[in-house]
Amino acid sequence: MSEYAVRFHRTGGPEVLQYEAVDLPPPAAGEVRVRHHAVGVNFIDIYHRSGLYPLPLPSGLGQEAAGVVEALGPDVTGLAVGDRVACASGPLGAYATARNMPADKLVKLPDGIDFETAAALMLKGLTAHYLLRRTCRVEVGDAVLIHAAAGGVGLIACQWARALGATVIGTVSTPDKAELARANGCEHVLTGVAAADLPAQVRALTGGRGVRVVYDGIGRDTFMASIDSLAPLGMMVSYGNASGPAPAIEPGLLAQKGSLFLTRPTLFHYIAARADLVAAADELFARVLDGTIRINVRQRHALQHSARAHEELAARRTTGSTILLPQ
Ligand SMILES: NC(=O)c1ccc[n+]([C@@H]2O[C@H](COP(=O)([O-])OP(=O)(O)OC[C@H]3O[C@@H](n4cnc5c(N)ncnc54)[C@H](OP(=O)(O)O)[C@@H]3O)[C@@H](O)[C@H]2O)c1
Numbered sequence: 001m002s003e004y005a006v007r008f009h010r011t012g013g014p015e016v017l018q019y020e021a022v023d024l025p026p027p028a029a030g031e032v033r034v035r036h037h038a039v040g041v042n043f044i045d046i047y048h049r050s051g052l053y054p055l056p057l058p059s060g061l062g063q064e065a066a067g068v069v070e071a072l073g074p075d076v077t078g079l080a081v082g083d084r085v086a087c088a089s090g091p092l093g094a095y096a097t098a099r100n101m102p103a104d105k106l107v108k109l110p111d112g113i114d115f116e117t118a119a120a121l122m123l124k125g126l127t128a129h130y131l132l133r134r135t136c137r138v139e140v141g142d143a144v145l146i147h148a149a150a151g152g153v154g155l156i157a158c159q160w161a162r163a164l165g166a167t168v169i170g171t172v173s174t175p176d177k178a179e180l181a182r183a184n185g186c187e188h189v190l191t192g193v194a195a196a197d198l199p200a201q202v203r204a205l206t207g208g209r210g211v212r213v214v215y216d217g218i219g220r221d222t223f224m225a226s227i228d229s230l231a232p233l234g235m236m237v238s239y240g241n242a243s244g245p246a247p248a249i250e251p252g253l254l255a256q257k258g259s260l261f262l263t264r265p266t267l268f269h270y271i272a273a274r275a276d277l278v279a280a281a282d283e284l285f286a287r288v289l290d291g292t293i294r295i296n297v298r299q300r301h302a303l304q305h306s307a308r309a310h311e312e313l314a315a316r317r318t319t320g321s322t323i324l325l326p327q
Pocket residue numbers: 041042043044123124127148149150151152153154171172173174177217218221239240241242243244265266267268313314315316317318319320
C-alpha cells in the first residue's frame with residue numbers, strides 16, 4: 001500500500017507544501033505504525049513551514065493526529081495492534097496517511113472520543129490544560145484574559161477557564177467570532193479592540209484592577225497591551241506568535257508594572273515526561289467526556305489540501321479546530 005505525506009523542501013508560503021508518496025519502513029524498536037484517521041492543524045505548523053522555527057529540510061509537518069495502531073516494532077509494551085491512539089508531540093510528520101511513532105508519545109483514546117475529536121483536541125487541549133492547570137492555576141473568582149478566544153486553543157481554554165470558576169474576558173476580531181466565544185465560556189468579549197485601547201477596556205471590566213493572568217498567543221501585536229492589562233502580581237503568559245514574535249523587554253519593567261510574572265512556555269516541556277502526558281490527557285479526556293469542554297471541529301480538509309488549511313488559519317478565517325482527513 002502506498003503511503004503519502006505532506007512534506008516541504010524549502011520554507012515559504014503554503015505553496016511549499018507537497019503531497020508526496022513516501023516509503024514507510026517497518027517500525028523500529030520502541031515504535032509503532034499508526035494509520036491516521038484524522039490529523040490536527042496548528043499554528044506551530046505555520047511557524048515550521050515559514051521558517052520562523054527553523055528545521056533541517058526536507059521535513060514532514062505536524063504533531064497532532066489520531067488513528068489505529070497497525071504494527072508494533074520490537075520492545076513495545078502497553079500497546080497492541082488495533083488500539084485507537086492519538087499524539088500531540090514527537091517527530092514532525094503527522095500530516096501523513098500513516099507513520100511510525102515512538103510508542104511513548106501516544107496515548108490510548110477512550111471509547112467516547114472519536115478520531116476527528118481527538119485530532120482536534122490533543123495539541124490544543126493539552127495546551128489549554130497546562131496553561132490553566134499548571135502555568136497559572138486558574139481559581140474560582142479569577143479574572144482572566146484570553147486572546148484569540150474563538151481560535152483552536154482559545155475555544156477550549158475559554159470553556160475550561162469558565163468551568164474552573166473564572167471570569168473570562170476574550171478578544172476576537174469579528175462579531176461572528178465574538179458570538180462563538182460567548183457561547184464557549186467568555187463572559188465578556190472585546191471585538192476588534194486596538195491594542196492601545198485594550199488595557200483601559202479590560203480595567204473597565206475588572207473594577208479598575210486588571211486581570212490575574214493573560215494568555216497571549218498573538219505575540220507582537222498584543223504583548224505590551226497584555227502586560228498593561230494585568231493586576232499587580234499578575235502573570236503574563238506569552239505562548240505564541242500568531243502576529244509575529246513578542247518584543248524583548250527589560251526585567252525592570254515587570255517591577256514598574258506591578259511585580260508581574262512573565263513566562264514563555266511551550267507544551268512540549270510540559271508533556272516531555274510520560275507521566276505528565278498521561279495525567280494531562282486523562283484530565284482532558286475526562287472534561288470532554290463529562291461535557292465540560294465541547295470540541296469544535298469547524299474546518300475539515302482532505303490531507304492533500306493542507307495548503308488551503310494553512311492559508312485560512314494564517315488569514316484569521318478559521319474558528320475552533322481545523323483537521324485534515326487522509327482519503
Ligand atoms: N506554546 C505552546 O505550547 C502553544 C501550543 C499550542 C498553540 N500555541 C499558540 O497558540 C496560538 C493559537 O494557536 P491555534 O493553533 O489555536 O490558532 P488559532 O487561535 O486558531 O488561530 C490564530 C488566531 O490568532 C488571531 N490573530 C491575531 N493576530 C493575528 C495575525 N496577525 N495573524 C494570524 N492570526 C492572528 C486570530 O484570531 P482573531 O481574528 O480573533 O484575532 C487567529 O484566528 C498560536 O500562537 C500558537 O502558536 C502555543
